Amino acid sequence: GAGVSQSPSNKVTEKGKDVELRCDPISGHTALYWYRQSLGQGLEFLIYFQGNSAPDKSGLPSDRFSAERTGGSVSTLTIQRTQQEDSAVYLCASSLGQLNTEAFFGQGTRLTVV
Amino acid sequence: AQKITQTQPGMFVQEKEAVTLDCTYDTSDQSYGLFWYKQPSSGEMIFLIYQGSYDEQNATEGRYSLNFQKARKSANLVISASQLGDSAMYFCAMSRRNTGNQFYFGTGTSLTVIP
Numbered sequence: 320g321a322g323v324s325q326s327p328s329n330k331v332t333e334k335g336k337d338v339e340l341r342c343d344p345i346s347g348h349t350a351l352y353w354y355r356q357s358l359g360q361g362l363e364f365l366i367y368f369q370g371n372s373a374p375d376k377s378g379l380p381s382d383r384f385s386a387e388r389t390g391g392s393v394s395t396l397t398i399q400r401t402q403q404e405d406s407a408v409y410l411c412a413s414s415l416g417q418l419n420t421e422a423f424f425g426q427g428t429r430l431t432v433v
Numbered sequence: 434a435q436k437i438t439q440t441q442p443g444m445f446v447q448e449k450e451a452v453t454l455d456c457t458y459d460t461s462d463q464s465y466g467l468f469w470y471k472q473p474s475s476g477e478m479i480f481l482i483y484q485g486s487y488d489e490q491n492a493t494e495g496r497y498s499l500n501f502q503k504a505r506k507s508a509n510l511v512i513s514a515s516q517l518g519d520s521a522m523y524f525c526a527m528s529r530r531n532t533g534n535q536f537y538f539g540t541g542t543s544l545t546v547i548p
Contacts, residue, residue: 352536361540362524375535408476418466418530419485424478 321345323425325411331431332401340396340428344413351394352412352422353386362410368394369416401432437525437539444544446515453500454510454542456525462486464530467508469499472541473521481523484508515546 324343332338344351353365364378368388379385383401388394398405408429412422436459446452458467469481484492484499492499500509512519525539 350534354538362538364535364537367535369534375532410478412478412536414534414536416534418464418528418534419483420534421468421480421483422526422536423480424470427476 325425342411348413350416
């Protein structure tokens with residue numbers, strides 16, 4: 320596709336349920352990033368995939384959060400047993416993974432846990 | 434550890450005036466890149482400008498310029514001739530070669546342009 324695509328754009332879920340958020344990066348981009356943004360706040364780093372290297376999971380806030388990237392392309396962020404504090408916009412970005420190239424962001428998934 | 438600091442949570446500027454948004458960073462790396470992004474109320478993240486750590490000239494893109502002072506580890510964004518559409522959140526970010534070019538973001542500055 321022309322840009323980074325995220326689905327769903329909005330998700331409302333009940334506390335305790337599991338959710339999956341999907342990210343389709345730009346074709347050919349080796350680097351993929353997940354961030355979380357609470358209302359009016361900055362970007363909180365979650366996880367980073369770069370090519371075939373082991374992902375940097377240092378930003379995942381708890382073991383309820385996990386992510387995978389299949390075939391070096393599509394990524395899924397999974398949140399198990401959702402809590403109300405998980406409510407936020409989850410942003411995915413991709414880049415060529417080079418120092419002088421910008422990251423391109425998707426429109427985000429707005430997650431609301433009720 | 435890397436750190437990006439944006440000390441101005443909110444800024445106001447009169448339409449057609451210039452404004453400077455501050456960004457300082459902390460890294461011991463020699464190779465790194467500095468970026469600015471704009472996030473309007475619609476939520477999309479828009480790339481504005483890039484500066485490489487080895488670039489001797491300050492980057493410019495239209496009305497945006499980056500005032501890069503390497504010794505002071507600052508990368509301030511200057512917006513000239515502000516327009517109402519410039520009202521948004523602005524984020525400074527750094528990528529570091531030593532961490533596989535991962536991006537680190539500051540906390541952002543909210544800019545409001547006053548007519």
